[in-house]
Amino acid sequence: MAESTPLLKASDLPLKEIPGSYGPVFWGAFKDKMDFYWREGTPKFYETRRDKYKSTVYRTNVAPGPPGFSNPQVVMLLDQKSYPILFDVSKVEKRDVFTGTYMPSTKYNGGYRILPYLDPSEEKHTKTKEFCFDVLKLSVPRILPSFHSAISECFNSWEAALAKSGKVNFATALTPATFKFNVKAFIGRDPTEAGTNSLGTSGPTYTQLWQFPQIAPILVVPVPKILIPLAEVVVHTFPIPFLFVKYFYGKLTKFFQTYATELLDLAESKHGLGREEATHNLLFYTLFNSWGGINIFFPGMLKRLGALSPEEQLEVANDVRKAISAEGGLTLKALSQMTLVTSLVYEALRIDPPVPFQYAHAKMDLVIESHDSSFSVKKGEMLAGYMPLACKDPVVFKEPDTFLPKRFMGDGSKLLKYVLWSNGPQTEEPSTSNKHCAGKDFILTMGPLFVAEIYSRYDYMQIDADGNLTILTKKRIPRRA
Numbered sequence: 107m108a109e110s111t112p113l114l115k116a117s118d119l120p121l122k123e124i125p126g127s128y129g130p131v132f133w134g135a136f137k138d139k140m141d142f143y144w145r146e147g148t149p150k151f152y153e154t155r156r157d158k159y160k161s162t163v164y165r166t167n168v169a170p171g172p173p174g175f176s177n178p179q180v181v182m183l184l185d186q187k188s189y190p191i192l193f194d195v196s197k198v199e200k201r202d203v204f205t206g207t208y209m210p211s212t213k214y215n216g217g218y219r220i221l222p223y224l225d226p227s228e229e230k231h232t233k234t235k236e237f238c239f240d241v242l243k244l245s246v247p248r249i250l251p252s253f254h255s256a257i258s259e260c261f262n263s264w265e266a267a268l269a270k271s272g273k274v275n276f277a278t279a280l281t282p283a284t285f286k287f288n289v290k291a292f293i294g295r296d297p298t299e300a301g302t303n304s305l306g307t308s309g310p311t312y313t314q315l316w317q318f319p320q321i322a323p324i325l326v327v328p329v330p331k332i333l334i335p336l337a338e339v340v341v342h343t344f345p346i347p348f349l350f351v352k353y354f355y356g357k358l359t360k361f362f363q364t365y366a367t368e369l370l371d372l373a374e375s376k377h378g379l380g381r382e383e384a385t386h387n388l389l390f391y392t393l394f395n396s397w398g399g400i401n402i403f404f405p406g407m408l409k410r411l412g413a414l415s416p417e418e419q420l421e422v423a424n425d426v427r428k429a430i431s432a433e434g435g436l437t438l439k440a441l442s443q444m445t446l447v448t449s450l451v452y453e454a455l456r457i458d459p460p461v462p463f464q465y466a467h468a469k470m471d472l473v474i475e476s477h478d479s480s481f482s483v484k485k486g487e488m489l490a491g492y493m494p495l496a497c498k499d500p501v502v503f504k505e506p507d508t509f510l511p512k513r514f515m516g517d518g519s520k521l522l523k524y525v526l527w528s529n530g531p532q533t534e535e536p537s538t539s540n541k542h543c544a545g546k547d548f549i550l551t552m553g554p555l556f557v558a559e560i561y562s563r564y565d566y567m568q569i570d571a572d573g574n575l576t577i578l579t580k581k582r583i584p585r586r587a
């Protein structure tokens with residue numbers, strides 16, 4: 107038998123031409139872009155092509171594309187067998203692909219290529235990721251008290267608004283609460299506290315104004331039909347200049363320079379990072395990676411909880427309360443004993459992965475396998491994944507579109523290797539030699555903690571399709587006999 111090239115994986119699966127096409131120059135990309143933003147949206151954009159080509163691996167253009175953005179041509183991966191190639195940094199390069207086929211100007215980060223844009227082969231990746239790990243480690247003692255105080259304010263505000271008007275959009279109080287918590291946990295300072303360069307109550311707004319232009323090119327902006335051409339030109343055709351948000355980013359930077367001095371000292375003395383560079387990295391970890399991620403994850407999970415029946419929610423509440431009573435309080439150890447809550451959090455991250463896209467360039471000629479075929483990819487080609495479909499792969503998950511809180515309990519834990527939200531399987535750990543999310547453990551603490559705080563205080567909640575809390579039933583204290 108002829109020996110296969112070492113770079114190519116021997117496979118019994120038939121080697122097929124990758125289906126799909128990029129279409130005529132410019133127009134092909136334009137058509138796909140219009141389908142993505144306006145005609146189909148997600149996940150339909152990916153599903154229609156998957157169904158048309160009868161393949162979970164195919165060629166397509168992705169947004170944003172020409173004229174203002176770089177090459178949109180990718181090989182799309184949508185199943186559990188092909189997807190993990192995106193995590194294998196021995197085969198793919200992850201340089202400047204954090205936001206996809208385009209990269210926002212480094213002016214959004216003080217002129218630096220910060221950690222999420224670095225490939226593990228770059229020395230700076232190791233230094234900045236080690237710094238990030240230290241920031242997370244130092245936050246541990248602050249997590250429980252800071253979260254309890256911030257989320258209690260949020261709950262009080264929900265209750266007051268519900269009593270007044272019968273419903274409340276949960277985000278109104280949750281967004282500032284998670285912001286306050288996140289900044290306090292990471293740098294030890296309440297961002298709303300008065301003082302030099304305090305952010306007051308404007309932190310979430312400044313941050314969202316800074317985040318928006320960086321991700322706008324891949325956002326489907328909800329606008330009336332008549333405004334689509336305008337939205338196209340302003341948001342999806344050329345990068346938005348940093349100048350528009352310079353003022354807000356300046357405010358955020360000053361806050362970090364003033365109050366994160368101990369962490370910045372550590373970045374200089376232990377990790378050999380320049381103070382400026384460390385500031386922009388730290389700001390990004392705190393406000394973009396962490397708060398940005400939580401800001402998608404918590405609302406998504408809350409909607410899933412609010413859709414559970416009163417009996418199911420009571421079961422979750424009992425899991426929380428049993429652990430709290432065994433440990434004498436809501437501690438990290440108590441969290442680790444909440445088996446249903448832990449499974450529920452994994453299920454929320456599986457069904458609605460908060461960061462849905464991943465990108466990488468093939469470092470070499472490769473053979474990629476789906477469940478039924480194999481495909482050749484050339485060195486330099488861009489690979490892309492849409493995680494919500496890979497995490498609903500019916501070959502791996504039964505009832506993939508249903509939210510099953512107990513899915514990962516008991517034997518179900520064997521499926522954790524297919525939960526990919528953190529840019530890698532749950533059975534693997536982030537390190538300086540991979541691109542696995544540095545905040546994986548932090549989020550796996552925060553998810554259960556959020557659920558535990560809710561069900562320590564409430565028995566039941568109901569949320570409508572617009573994200574309004576309509577019922578919030580306080581925990582019933584059992585009567586003494």
Ligand code: HEM
Binds near residue numbers: 203204529
């Ligand atoms: C639910 C919340 C979060 C989600 C869904 C999430 C998801 C991800 C994903 C998918 C990536 C890889 C992106 C890519 O390169 O393709 C990533 C990377 C990263 N995340 Fe998270 N993340 C979350 C929270 C956090 C938190 C709390 C931190 C804490 C600082 C964090 C820090 C990072 C960093 C620094 C990277 C880059 C890692 C590297 O370059 O090696 N993330 N995250």
